[in-house]
Amino acid sequence: MNQSNPNPFPLNATLIENLIKENNLNLCSISIRELNRLVDKLSEKCSVEFLRFEFGIPGLIANRMGPEEEIRILKENPSLPSTYPPFDGVPRLKKATALFCKKFMNIDVQPENCLPTVGAMHGCFISQAISARRGENANTILFLDPGFPVNKLQAKFLGLNVKSVDLYNYRGEKLIDKLEKLFSTGTIGGVIWSSPNNPSWICLKGKELKGIGELLTKYDVIGIEDIAYFGMDFRYDYSVPGSPPYQPTVATYTDNYFIIISSSKIFSYAGQRVAVTIISPELMNKKYSYLKTYFNTDKVGNAFIHGGLYTTTAGVAQTPQIALASYFEAASNGQYDFLSELKIYAERAKKAKKIFLKYGFNLAYSKDMEEQISDGFYFTIKREGFNSDTLLYHMLRFGLAGIPLNTTGSTIEGVRICVSLIRSDQFEELEFRVRELNSFLIN
Amino acid sequence: MNQSNPNPFPLNATLIENLIKENNLNLCSISIRELNRLVDKLSEKCSVEFLRFEFGIPGLIANRMGPEEEIRILKENPSLPSTYPPFDGVPRLKKATALFCKKFMNIDVQPENCLPTVGAMHGCFISQAISARRGENANTILFLDPGFPVNKLQAKFLGLNVKSVDLYNYRGEKLIDKLEKLFSTGTIGGVIWSSPNNPSWICLKGKELKGIGELLTKYDVIGIEDIAYFGMDFRYDYSVPGSPPYQPTVATYTDNYFIIISSSKIFSYAGQRVAVTIISPELMNKKYSYLKTYFNTDKVGNAFIHGGLYTTTAGVAQTPQIALASYFEAASNGQYDFLSELKIYAERAKKAKKIFLKYGFNLAYSKDMEEQISDGFYFTIKREGFNSDTLLYHMLRFGLAGIPLNTTGSTIEGVRICVSLIRSDQFEELEFRVRELNSFLIN
Numbered sequence: 001m002n003q004s005n006p007n008p009f010p011l012n013a014t015l016i017e018n019l020i021k022e023n024n025l026n027l028c029s030i031s032i033r034e035l036n037r038l039v040d041k042l043s044e045k046c047s048v049e050f051l052r053f054e055f056g057i058p059g060l061i062a063n064r065m066g067p068e069e070e071i072r073i074l075k076e077n078p079s080l081p082s083t084y085p086p087f088d089g090v091p092r093l094k095k096a097t098a099l100f101c102k103k104f105m106n107i108d109v110q111p112e113n114c115l116p117t118v119g120a121m122h123g124c125f126i127s128q129a130i131s132a133r134r135g136e137n138a139n140t141i142l143f144l145d146p147g148f149p150v151n152k153l154q155a156k157f158l159g160l161n162v163k164s165v166d167l168y169n170y171r172g173e174k175l176i177d178k179l180e181k182l183f184s185t186g187t188i189g190g191v192i193w194s195s196p197n198n199p200s201w202i203c204l205k206g207k208e209l210k211g212i213g214e215l216l217t218k219y220d221v222i223g224i225e226d227i228a229y230f231g232m233d234f235r236y237d238y239s240v241p242g243s244p245p246y247q248p249t250v251a252t253y254t255d256n257y258f259i260i261i262s263s264s265k266i267f268s269y270a271g272q273r274v275a276v277t278i279i280s281p282e283l284m285n286k287k288y289s290y291l292k293t294y295f296n297t298d299k300v301g302n303a304f305i306h307g308g309l310y311t312t313t314a315g316v317a318q319t320p321q322i323a324l325a326s327y328f329e330a331a332s333n334g335q336y337d338f339l340s341e342l343k344i345y346a347e348r349a350k351k352a353k354k355i356f357l358k359y360g361f362n363l364a365y366s367k368d369m370e371e372q373i374s375d376g377f378y379f380t381i382k383r384e385g386f387n388s389d390t391l392l393y394h395m396l397r398f399g400l401a402g403i404p405l406n407t408t409g410s411t412i413e414g415v416r417i418c419v420s421l422i423r424s425d426q427f428e429e430l431e432f433r434v435r436e437l438n439s440f441l442i443n
Numbered sequence: 444m445n446q447s448n449p450n451p452f453p454l455n456a457t458l459i460e461n462l463i464k465e466n467n468l469n470l471c472s473i474s475i476r477e478l479n480r481l482v483d484k485l486s487e488k489c490s491v492e493f494l495r496f497e498f499g500i501p502g503l504i505a506n507r508m509g510p511e512e513e514i515r516i517l518k519e520n521p522s523l524p525s526t527y528p529p530f531d532g533v534p535r536l537k538k539a540t541a542l543f544c545k546k547f548m549n550i551d552v553q554p555e556n557c558l559p560t561v562g563a564m565h566g567c568f569i570s571q572a573i574s575a576r577r578g579e580n581a582n583t584i585l586f587l588d589p590g591f592p593v594n595k596l597q598a599k600f601l602g603l604n605v606k607s608v609d610l611y612n613y614r615g616e617k618l619i620d621k622l623e624k625l626f627s628t629g630t631i632g633g634v635i636w637s638s639p640n641n642p643s644w645i646c647l648k649g650k651e652l653k654g655i656g657e658l659l660t661k662y663d664v665i666g667i668e669d670i671a672y673f674g675m676d677f678r679y680d681y682s683v684p685g686s687p688p689y690q691p692t693v694a695t696y697t698d699n700y701f702i703i704i705s706s707s708k709i710f711s712y713a714g715q716r717v718a719v720t721i722i723s724p725e726l727m728n729k730k731y732s733y734l735k736t737y738f739n740t741d742k743v744g745n746a747f748i749h750g751g752l753y754t755t756t757a758g759v760a761q762t763p764q765i766a767l768a769s770y771f772e773a774a775s776n777g778q779y780d781f782l783s784e785l786k787i788y789a790e791r792a793k794k795a796k797k798i799f800l801k802y803g804f805n806l807a808y809s810k811d812m813e814e815q816i817s818d819g820f821y822f823t824i825k826r827e828g829f830n831s832d833t834l835l836y837h838m839l840r841f842g843l844a845g846i847p848l849n850t851t852g853s854t855i856e857g858v859r860i861c862v863s864l865i866r867s868d869q870f871e872e873l874e875f876r877v878r879e880l881n882s883f884l885i886n
Contacts, residue, residue: 033530033749062525067517070762074510081714081766082505084707087476118561118716118756125755129600154754157572157737159602264527271524271761273561294600306476311597312568313561317760318714319513323524 009436010397011046019045027389027404031149032056039401051430052421054401056148056198056378058268059420060341065330066269066323073322085315088305089116089276093321096328097261097276103241103332104231105259107251113284115277115304116316116324119270120228120262123277124192125154126308127258130300131190131222132160134288138221142182144175144193145409146200146365146380151192151226152409163188166411167202171369176211183219191216192224195248196233199378199408199416200365203233206248213253222283223250223257230266231339233374234346239339241332255282263320265377266338267327272320279304346375348419355431356381356417359438364405364414380405382414383441391415398437400430452879453840454489462488470832470847474592475499482844494873495864497844499591499641499821501711502863503784508773509712509766516765528758531748532559532719536764539771540704540719546684546775547674548702550694556727558720558747559759559767562713563671563705566720567635568597569751570701573743574633574665575603577731581664585625587618587636588852589643589808589823594635594669595852606631609854610645614812619654626662634659635667638691639676642821642851642859643808644792646676649691656696665726666693666700673709674782676817677789682782684775698725706763708820709781710770715763722747789818791862798874799824799860802881807848807857823848825857826884834858841880843873 019041020027025034035054043050073080088094097114101107117123128151132139140161143152146168155162163182170178182188191212195204204212216223227247231238236245251257259278264270284301291298295307309315330336353363353375364380366373373379381402383391388404392415395402402415422430462484463470468477478497486493516523531537540557544550560566571594575582583604586595589611598605606625613621625631634655638647647655659666670690674681679688694700702721707713727744734741738750752758773779796806796818807823809816816822824845826834831847835858838845845858865873 031749033753057527058525060525061522064521067521067524071514071517074514078507078510079504081510082501082503082711084500084713085716118760119758121753121757122755150754150757153739153750156739157750157754159737268525270527273528273756273758273760294602296596296599306474307596307600310564311593311600312565312755313716314564314593315562315716317561317716317763319762320760 007436008046008048009399009433010440011042011048011399013397015045016042016393016396027392028406030404030407032403035401035403042396048399050399050401051426051433052401053417053419054403055421056418057420058265058270060268060344062268063327063336065326065336066267069326070319070323073319080318083318085318085321087310087315088112089114089316090318090321090325093276093325096325096332097278099332100328101278104238104247105249105251106246107249109278110281113279113281115279115309116321117275117277117309118313118316119264119273120226120260120275121150122313123258123260123275124151124224124226126304126312127224127260127277128154128160128190128192129158129294129308130291130303131224132158133291133294134189135290137186138189140187140189142188142191143409144191146197146405147194147409148198149407164409166409167197167200168365168410168412172208175208176215179212179215183215183221188221190222190224192226194226194228196229196374196376198228199403199405200380201373201376201378202365202368203374204248205369209248209250210253213250216250216254216256221256223254224260225250225257226260228262228265229377230261232266232342232345232376234343234376235371235374239337241334251280255280257283263324263327266342267324269323269327272323274316274320274324345377345419348422349375349379351427352417352419352422352430353379355427355434359434360442364412377420378416378418380414380416382412387413388415394437394441398433398440400433400437450879451489451491452842452876453883454485454491454842456840458488459485459836459839470835471849473847473850475846478844478846485839491842493842493844494869494876495844496860496862497846498864499861500863501708501713503711503787505711506770506779508769508779509710512769513762513766516762523761526761528761528764530753530758531555532557532759533761533764533768536719536768539768539775540721542775543771544721547681547690548692548694549689550692552721552724556722556724558722558752559764560718560720560752561756561759562707562716563669563703563718564593565756566701566703566718567594567667567669569747569755570667570703570720571597571603571633571635572601572737572751573734573746574667575601576734576737577632578733580629581632583630583632585631585634586852587634589640589848590637590852591641592850607852609852610640610643611808611853611855615651618651619658622655622658626658626664631664633665633667635669637669637671639672639817639819641671642846642848643823644816644819644821645808645811646817647691648812652691652693653696656693659693659697659699664699666697667703668693668700669703671705671708672820673704675709675785675788675819677786677819678814678817682780684777694723698723700726706767706770709785710767712766712770715766717759717763717767788820788862791865792818792822794870795860795862795865795873796822798870798877802877803885807855820863821859821861823857823859825855830856831858837880837884841876841883843876843880
């Protein structure tokens with residue numbers, strides 16, 4: 001890429017403003033897809049290849065194990081595509097998930113507790129529906145923000161109430177105190193978080209998860225733990241199956257959990273839409289009569305399977321389930337070190353952060369309790385005096401895209417940077433653009 | 444199968460009663476899955492192979508075209524499984540669907556109007572959600588019954604009201620009059636039907652569809668037309684692409700439609716969970732401000748794609764979309780006569796009906812307006828003096844399973860028979876069992 005000669009930046013302001021207006025957009029509330037399209041158009045009109053930090057998608061090619069296993073099954077079992085999948089999932093994947101949970105989280109669940117879904121999105125959707133429909137008043141989902149905006153759209157689709165706590169302001173005991181205050185109102189049905197967190201890359205500590213877990217039990221709230229970035233807090237080596245340290249999970253501290261593990265990021269298998277939700281054995285058998293209003297059953301497990309999985313998609317495509325099973329099996333048996341492949345993201349984050357910090361930016365979320373924030377899939381930047389939208393606007397003028405933090409439920413003004421797509425040959429260009437942007441902003 | 448010597452029928456009544464009680468079942472309200480499990484257990488305990496007329500699943504092996512295309516793509520495009528599918532579907536499938544619609548229904552839609560879903564279930568789920576959330580008062584889904592019970596569970600999940608009209612009592616002008624009465628209350632957001640109908644195999648006539656279509660337009664109600672059994676009214680030859688007769692559709696008469704076409708039955712591709720919803724070009728762009736309450740947008744098309752497909756599953760697995768595209772393409776180009784393969788179901792239905800009618804049973808739904816009901820995937824039986832549940836109970840004692848009609852919203856007492864799984868070598872056994880059952884009931 002040699003777009004620096006002649007220097008096209010800053011891109012024409014009128015052109016950008018017009019594109020924003022023509023498409024009825026607002027950088028304060030823009031969705032990821034709208035931003036993608038805006039950047040596509042800008043890129044085309046200006047003949048500039050953007051650095052696409054706004055996409056939160058895998059930047060690696062999936063290990064061939066998964067596709068090869070799908071191919072094998074499609075060849076050897078001609079009746080499989082004709083057969084409805086069991087609504088509660090293909091037995092091989094259920095078994096492999098339980099093994100993976102034991103080996104990498106050290107928790108004990110049975111295959112029957114492991115329910116395949118059409119991506120983590122599907123798991124979060126049904127988990128929210130059940131958590132906030134167990135009692136008439138406990139119809140609010142609490143979000144530990146910042147977070148993935150679409151999870152809040154799911155609550156909206158479901159007609160649920162939403163509350164938010166920003167992890168920037170609440171960590172450690174302060175977080176637990178805040179949660180207890182909210183849980184004690186009796187209005188919270190479920191609390192949802194991702195750890196590592198999208199977009200801030202905050203990772204909840206064991207003592208925080210313990211505190212949350214105890215409160216979940218005490219107030220009968222369900223924890224929805226979305227571990228899309230399983231094991232990717234690279235400050236710790238979670239890569240050895242059956243050996244500590246283990247991926248921290250609230251399941252160690254409560255029976256009131258749904259855990260969601262997706263193939264999209266850890267196995268770069270986003271295209272085949274497959275994930276699993278793990279329901280604790282105790283929660284699976286719990287009964288709430290109010291569930292009947294929506295699911296024709298009072299039992300959590302039945303509500304998930306027959307009231308949720310069946311009514312939304314009637315299960316998950318057969319062969320992608322087999323692909324995910326093969327990844328879980330190989331990871332659990334120590335044959336496939338999936339985390340070593342993913343470390344490249346941390347390396348990219350380290351290099352990219354360095355550049356932004358060098359030219360007048362700061363990390364929006366810089367601390368993870370007493371530690372520095374980890375390097376991984378995402379990080380967040382801010383700049384003195386700039387709101388999320390104006391910062392993004394100026395970045396766009398210099399061929400840089402990212403997600404405005406205010407769309408993630410954050411109380412901080414800044415932009416999310418996803419490093420998954422940046423290539424090693426682009427860091428020089430990145431430095432050039434950030435330096436130019438900095439000069440522009442300080443002059 | 445030579446279970447007739449010695450004759451094990453009727454199976455032990457106490458054993459059946461106990462199994463029903465132990466599992467907390469009620470034959471009046473039993474779900475398909477519960478019935479499957481009950482029959483499995485009965486079959487095992489009595490060492491009798493049941494004739495499984497209760498499953499509504501394909502009985503054929505999918506043409507290899509689909510799996511081969513999935514295999515080809517998985518081999519040739521290693522980055523595809525790593526790439527999120529577009530939420531509105533893979534372009535090739537969108538284009539193939541529009542072509543298929545033109546060739547087999549003679550309707551004009553664009554690829555952008557064709558939205559892949561995770562099976563027809565997913566399409567019906569989102570279609571109901573949108574239809575009944577366009578206005579605060581129009582929050583009722585009207586079912587043209589009998590129907591697939593899970594569609595009503597979907598309405599329940601969505602918190603929608605449900606009303607029902609039984610096609611047994613209302614056909615032709617009577618149906619149209621009844622619908623107008625209901626539509627004019629302003630409470631109906633959508634009306635859902637399948638034609639050919641599951642379980643009755645009723646096929647709505649062109650003049651009925653015209654009447655419905657005109658009312659949909661007049662009262663701004665959305666028609667949700669689930670054509671799971673596309674082209675399978677074998678009284679008419681719908682198999683020639685681009686030539687009449689065409690599969691009848693309400694789309695010929697209104698712009699207010701969602702059409703749902705599934706790969707499960709017509710291509711026997713149930714296992715890979717892929718279908719399409721076709722939204723009329725006009726409806727796609729219609730705006731209703733109340734939609735914003737649930738979907739963050741007032742536009743029907745956006746609500747379906749970003750509010751519905753994105754929030755529930757973030758799209759459909761990549762390679763199954765390609766498989767379905769290959770079927771649609773081959774069918775539309777005249778290279779693959781998918782309907783000729785499916786005629787076997789009609790032949791089975793004809794033979795099985797004859798046996799039931801010979802031994803004191805009648806068809807529950809026997810007429811299709813002035814015509815005899817068509818032979819296809821399902822038919823319905825009844826018997827003087829028997830309720831749905833008692834009829835099923837006695838059938839079970841003779842190794843015959845089926846779905847009690849009262850669970851389908853029918854006002855008729857009877858049982859649904861699905862012929863998809865019966866093999867040609869089983870008809871003799873079927874006749875033996877039905878004859879024995881008849882003797883038992885009349886003595």
